[in-house]
Amino acid sequence: MARKKRRTLHDEEEHVDESWLIPYADLLTLLLALFICLFSMRTEDQAKSDAMMEALYKAFNTISVFETSSGGQSPSNTSFTDNKDNAEKLPNPIDSSKEVPKEDTDEKKLQDLMVKLQNYIDVKQLNAEIQLTDMDEGIQIMLKDKIIFDSGSDHIKPNFFPILDGIAEMLLTVENPIKIEGHTDNQPIHSAQFPSNWELSGARALSVVHYLQTKNINPVRLNFVGFGEFKPLHPNDTVENREANRRVNIIILR
Known part of the structure; x- marks a missing residue:
């Protein structure tokens, strides 16, 4: 019986599991590598x-x-x-955020043009006949008709050509569209050429358009309209008010 018992204990000792040694050795190896890295x-x-x-x-x-x-x-x-x-x-x-928008560049050119136009008017001492206005629509150059046309006529006066040439030269510095407006007072006109103020105001605006075209301004930029007597600045009740209402506007549009 004693001999059989010793055989059983021997058998149990031969089957002891030692597989844990492999991961333990791997762990020690990794720790060694870590200490070497930290040391270096x-x-x-x-x-x-x-x-x-x-x-x-x-x-x-x-x-x-x-x-x-x-x-x-x-x-x-x-x-x-x-x-x-x-x-x-x-x-x-x-950095695209630093690029100047085209609208801002165009507006700056328009403001520069207004400064040049005002300097031109001041130098030529034309403040009584030409008025410059910055409107929402654009920069308006208002010309009193007495310096451009004779009464009842749509022919530009020859002595106004040099002034209009100077304005046209400055208009070439921008590419904005340009509108020409013709206005009259309420005094009726009856002639073979102009049955009413509608025709007269339109013909005067068209004369300015044709002249600007001869100064190399692209005709695509130009348009005109005649308002006759129906957009007055002042009531047509005095000589001075009627004179102010007779005008041609050159508007450089935004």
């Missing part, structure tokens, strides 16, 4: 730390490849420093 990254040895970081970068961030003599592909030897230099050479992206 000591702050007092900055050169070794930088060298290791560059080696890691090359190992894990290599993009370009080249063919080896065996026909396979191997990572290139591009260094971390080279990649950094190439990144610094890249042009800065354009």
